[in-house]
Amino acid sequence: xxxxxxxxxxxxxxxxxxxxxxxRASQSITSYLNWYQQKPGKAPNLLxxxxxxxxxxxxxxxxxxxxxxxxxxxxxxxxxxxxxxxxCQQNYIIPPTFGGGTKVEIK
Amino acid sequence: xxQVVESGGGVVRPGSSLRLxxxxxxxxxxxxxxxxxxxAPGKGLEWVAxxxxxxxxxxxxxxxKGRFTISRDNFQNTLYLxxxxxKDEDTALYYCARDRGSxxxxxxxxxGQGTLVTVSS
Numbered sequence: 001x002x003x004x005x006x007x008x009x010x011x012x013x014x015x016x017x018x019x020x021x022x023x024r025a026s027q028s029i030t031s032y033l034n035w036y037q038q039k040p041g042k043a044p045n046l047l048x049x050x051x052x053x054x055x056x057x058x059x060x061x062x063x064x065x066x067x068x069x070x071x072x073x074x075x076x077x078x079x080x081x082x083x084x085x086x087x088c089q090q091n092y093i094i095p096p097t098f099g100g101g102t103k104v105e106i107k
Numbered sequence: 108x109x110q111v112v113e114s115g116g117g118v119v120r121p122g123s124s125l126r127l128x129x130x131x132x133x134x135x136x137x138x139x140x141x142x143x144x145x146x147a148p149g150k151g152l153e154w155v156a157x158x159x160x161x162x163x164x165x166x167x168x169x170x171x172k173g174r175f176t177i178s179r180d181n182f183q184n185t186l187y188l189x190x191x192x193x194k195d196e197d198t199a200l201y202y203c204a205r206d207r208g209s210x211x212x213x214x215x216x217x218x219g220q221g222t223l224v225t226v227s228s
Contacts, residue, residue: 001169034214036152043202043218044144044152055216087152091213094166098152 002026002090006099012107019075021102023088028068032092035064035073038101039084047086048073078104109133109217111186111203116222123193127222129186129203137161137181140210143188145199146221155201156188159210171197193226200224 003026013019023033031051036044046055048064051071061076075082083106088099115127129141143155156177157166165177176189186203200223204215 032213038152043220044215045218046214046216049207049214089152089214094157094213095168096154096157096213096215098154101151 001095002029002093002097004088004090004097004099006086006088006102008102009100010103010105012105013078014107015078015080017078017107019078019082019104021073021086021088021104023066023071023073023099025069025071025090025092029090029092031067032090033064033066033071034089034091035062036087036089037082037084038087044087075104109205111205111217111219113201113203113219113222116201116224118225118227119193121194121226121228123226124189124191125193125224127188127190127201127203127224129188129219131184131186131205134205136179136184136186138209140206140208140212141177141179141186142204142206142215143177143186144202144204144215144218145197145224146202147196147199150199153199154215157206157210157213158186161209164210190224193224195226198224198226 005024035048038044052064085103158177174192178187200221202221203219205217207214
């Protein structure tokens with residue numbers, strides 16, 4: 001199975017900050033990398049697919065980059081509604097696997 | 108709009124069985140692959156199983172292989188997860204989710220709110 005490693009596991013940031021979350025795959029997954037946002041008590045919500053494509057409804061302050069094994073999710077100006085846990089997921093090969101999550105908290 | 112609603116969760120003893128259901132609406136379920144993904148309390152997401160749009164292919168996580176069975180009834184627009192030989196570590200919120208396509212994208216896109224399964228003696 002492909003292992004997905006996210007860092008950091010948590011971070012504290014202020015409204016307006018630029019936030020970067022990284023995700024590393026244990027082998028190349030080309031661009032088969034997705035990002036989900038999960039708020040407390042809610043289901044995950046797909047934000048970005050295929051490394052950099054914004055899902056419909058995702059604000060433009062979110063962006064994704066990377067290919068191969070190293071990927072990044074960036075929030076350019078953190079908003080109050082962005083405080084949540086973010087997961088990366090590879091869909092290159094079965095089984096699809098998720099990273100351990102990054103919790104973005106209010107500083 | 109696309110909606111999936113899970114049901115069937117509950118509290119069960121180790122070794123017992125439970126069947127989860129997921130009712131789909133707002134889309135043609137027979138055209139889409141469907142996933143089950145779970146989340147243990149306070150933990151991250153774990154993919155459990157996937158079934159292709161027509162039921163022709165099924166895939167499972169190693170942790171549930173041989174114990175869980177995914178199935179679907181496209182006439183009833185319902186997805187199922189039969190869970191046998193349940194273990195304490197199966198305790199989780201179980202989400203149903205629609206795949207991006209027929210099942211080959213391996214990308215859950217539209218999620219339900221989940222149904223809670225608690226395995227405890």
